[in-house]
Amino acid sequence: MPKSGAQILLECLVREGVEALFGYPGGAIIDIYDQLPNYPLKHILVRHEQGAVHMADGYARASGKVGCALVTSGPGATNAVTGIANAYLDSIPLVVITGQVPTALIGNDAFQEVDIVGITRPCTKHNFLVKDLESLPLIIRRAFHLARTGRPGPVLVDVPKDIQQKKMAFKFPSDSAVAMRSYNPTVQPNKQQLKKAVGLLLGAKRPIIYAGGGIISSNASDPLAWLARTLQIPVTCTLMGLGCFPGEDPLFLGMLGMHGTYAANMAITNSDVMLAVGARFDDRVTGKLATFAPHAKIIHVDIDPTSIRKNVRVDVPVVADCRLALEGLKEIVESRLAEKDWVAVHAPWLGQCKDWATQHPLTWKENGGIKPQYVVDAIYRLSKGQAIISTEVGQNQMWAAQFYKYNTPRTLLTSGGLGTMGFGLPAAIGAQIAFPDKLVVDVAGDGSIQMNIQELITAVCNKLPVKVVILNNGYLGMVRQWQELFYAKNYCGTCMDAQPDFVALAKAYGAVGLRATTKEEVEPVLEEAFRTPNTVIVDVRVEREENVYPMIPAGASLTEMLLV
Amino acid sequence: MRHVLSVLVENEPGVLSRISGLFSGRGFNIETLNVGPTLEEGVSVMTITTTGDDQIIEQIIKQLRKLVTVIKVVDLTELTSVELEMMLLKVHAEDAKKAEIFRLLDVFRCKIVDVGQDDIIVEATGDHDKLRALVTLLQRYGIKEMARTGAVALKRSLQLD
Incomplete structure (x- = not known):
């Protein structure tokens, strides 16, 4: 039996594993809402479209699944833009469905029309305008595929009203149809690069692991912890990486960067080998680039080649899924474990890190009010x-x-x-x-x-x-x-x-x-x-004029910390 | 340094805007950009000439490859390639100067494709340097208008050192 575009879209969402849909109805999306009660999708009616996208984002961050939001054309779509840009910068997998005016009216400044595909081009991983009903199922499948593979990110699908209404016989596209010749993220690490990385790591006297959100999105916490604990390497995390390594672990130095800990910033500055994984050397992390980790040979693992050598020079680049790369490193390290007593080798360096942590721990001064x-x-x-x-x-x-x-x-x-x-x-x-x-x-x-x-x-x-x-x-x-x-x-x-x-x-x-x-x-x-x-x-x-410390003034070196 | 990039793209609506948006949004330069069909239906080739130091060019290439509609990016600057551009020039040419101008155009192997009362339209094809020289020399007669295709380029089959 032929199905409408709205039915096809909702069936695709269900088959892609969507359970919750955060949305807000409007004229150009009404046909999808009309069919929504017939599908096993929990709909959360928000009060502003920005809220819908942030909810889908929070859902995705907490669960690791693709978040999904549903909004109408025009203002509904533009209200969603901040949420989309937010997910883009943090590499969060989202699929955002926007209603669009009927195909025949596109480009006519119709009521509640806006070129949302044009507007969101620079803040989505990719976006689609559905031009005919036949392409809808494959576009939805590709949207989910793009959102959750490679470096994750938000994908927007703009669906004109007439396409939601039109009917056709529906067949769910096969996995092989989803593949795109122009999209092949490198997930497998290069073995030679991994060997070079291990060579550097095992030769280090003052190694440090700088871990970011990529550890979380690739579920790489286990091999990360193994590597850090086995080789006794201290770990610092970016804001996005917090939680990827246990905050209570003695090897954990805390967050680095502008409001990072004294120990983390000192350790970065004094390190001789840095393993950067799933992080992108953001300006809030590096401070002044010229003085960032001046003595360190840098190994940079990231799934996105553009992150590598964007801001800092890198000695051993590894383009790969962080989990596969860390598992690969683990395998090579295992074969060389017997070479040294790693606890003894890195004891002086860990002692130094501990001293920094004791000298200036994260703290605050009580003064009677609520801090x-x-x-x-x-x-x-x-x-x-x-x-x-x-x-x-x-x-x-x-x-x-x-x-x-x-x-x-x-x-x-x-x-x-x-x-x-x-x-x-x-x-x-x-x-x-x-x-x-x-x-x-x-x-x-x-x-x-x-x-x-x-x-x-x-x-x-x-x-x-x-x-x-x-x-x-x-x-x-x-x-x-x-x-x-x-x-x-x-x-x-x-x-x-x-x-x-x-x-x-x-x-x-x-x-x-x-x-x-x-x-x-x-x-x-x-x-x-x-x-x-x-x-x-x-x-x-709380105390009205309490400040966040440590603080590195914008553009200053990591060692120029203002302390409590 | 000037680089010529050959970019194979899926010919979908908005693909040009994705690429030009990438350059403008990230502050990269585009000197020329040419788009045309390839033998494969649905695939276009863009030839982009751009400038930047090694790190910037590396970022440009990586960012282009990251676009979902981009199939392939080749930096032709690193290879031996044939690079040509065509331009049309409307040159001021009063009768007294015509013979002189025609001789000059002959040296550059240009074609005269239109003759007006006191101007001519010249078709010139060549590499970056030749066209620059021609424009410089013709400027003394007065160039009224100019239209250029931007460079197109192909890798040579024989890559001799």
């Missing part, structure tokens, strides 16, 4: 490190990165590349959809949370017990910190002390609102929040 770092630390202790943490962007994000120890992958969901305020709440909702029984906490700021606060109702009406902990300082804190340190305390535009009553707001949305105004109240209030089976907002009135 935001203390709040994150309390969340860590009370959740026993078992929560999924999402963050907004700014100081809240950096404190969440520094003071919560992530022991397993996919437990920190944060907007690393784009730095999107308003990401945390919808991402937490997406994660809670993927893991209904887990504790999901959005560590928020009072500025960021207001950027997608409307999604509170999405959490409430879907009975999602997401906890939002607002580190409320009445400022856009990170920008204020820059103004304090580099702009002569000219706090222009950053004081946001005019704000809603977050407790009353929570209640208005049907959530639970709690507040802590003294340090003594913090733990009991958090305990209550975590016990409550509802959506909760916790408004924590």
Whole structure:
């Protein structure tokens, strides 16, 4: 029996393994919504399309599956763009379906028409405009294939209304049809390069592993841990990599870069061999390039060839899936294990790293008020490190990165590349959809949370017990910190002390609102929040002008850290 | 340094914009860009001339290869290749100067494809240097308009050192 484009699309989604669909209807997508109840897809009705894409993103980060969002044409599609760009910069697999005006009207400035394929070209891994119904099934299959293979990323499929309505006999395209001659990511590492890499690693006196989000997206934590522990190599992670190596492991030095630990930045600077895996030497990580890891021979493993030698010189490039590359390294290292006593060989270097960590650990100074770092630390202790943490962007994000120890992958969901305020709440909702029984906490700021606060109702009406902990300082804190340190305390535009009553707001949305105004109240209030089976907002009135330290001023060297 | 890249692409709507967007979005230069069909239906070849140091050229090639619609990228600068460009020039040519101009065009093996009252249209084909020399020499008579195809290039079958 012939099926409509809308039916075909939904059947393809089901067969691609989609379980949850985050969306918002509109005129150009109504035909798909019309068929939606007939398919085993859980639809989460959002309140803004940006929220839909961030939810799909949070779902994908937490579960490792492809996230899927469904929005209408025009403003629905443009509202989704920030979410798409966010996923693109963090290499998160998404398929975003946008409705489009009927084919005959395309290009006529029709009502709610926008060239979303043109707009999202630079912020998607790839995108498609479906021009005829016959190509729809293959395009959907290819969209999922592109999103989840190689370096993952968002793929957008723009489906005109007439194509959703047209009918044809449907056959699900075979796997062989999905392959594209122009798309062949290199996943298998080159053996010779791996041998060279092992040669460098085993000859090193001061080796370091610099691990990024690629470890998480390729599920490479096990071989990474094996390599680090067997050869006794200290590990530092990027913001995107946190959780890929246990935060409590003695070999873990913490995050590196602008707000990284003293130990991590000193170890990078003094290392003689660096194994960079699934990371891209972002400017927030390297600081001044000329003085970044000046003594290190660099081995760089990444699935994306463009990441290699983009910012730094590399001695041994390895283009491959991080897991396959690390397993390959493991195999070669195993055959040479007997050569030395690695614990003894690297003991002096690890001792040095430990000294740096003791000299300047991550810490804060108590002064009677509520320190935001203390709040994150309390969340860590009370959740026993078992929560999924999402963050907004700014100081809240950096404190969440520094003071919560992530022991397993996919437990920190944060907007690393784009730095999107308003990401945390919808991402937490997406994660809670993927893991209904887990504790999901959005560590928020009072500025960021207001950027997608409307999604509170999405959490409430879907009975999602997401906890939002607002580190409320009445400022856009990170920008204020820059103004304090580099702009002569000219706090222009950053004081946001005019704000809603977050407790009353929570209640208005049907959530639970709690507040802590003294340090003594913090733990009991958090305990209550975590016990409550509802959506909760916790408004924590923290010290207003607390800064994130260590800090490396933009463009300075990793050793030029401002410390607590 | 100037590089000539031969880029084989799936001829889909938007492919040109993907490539030009890549150059503009990442701050790479495009000196010339030529697109045309190949013998295989649905596949086009783009010849792009661009400039940059080794690291930039390496990034350009990698970024082009990363595009899902790009089948193959070859840097012809590293190989022996034939590179030609065609241009049309409308040159100011009053009667007194015509003979002189015609002699010059003869040396460059150009064709005169149109003659007006006080100007002519010249068709010239050649490599980058020849065309540059021709334009320089004709400028003293006055070039009214110019249209160029951008370079097209093919790798030579015999790659002799």
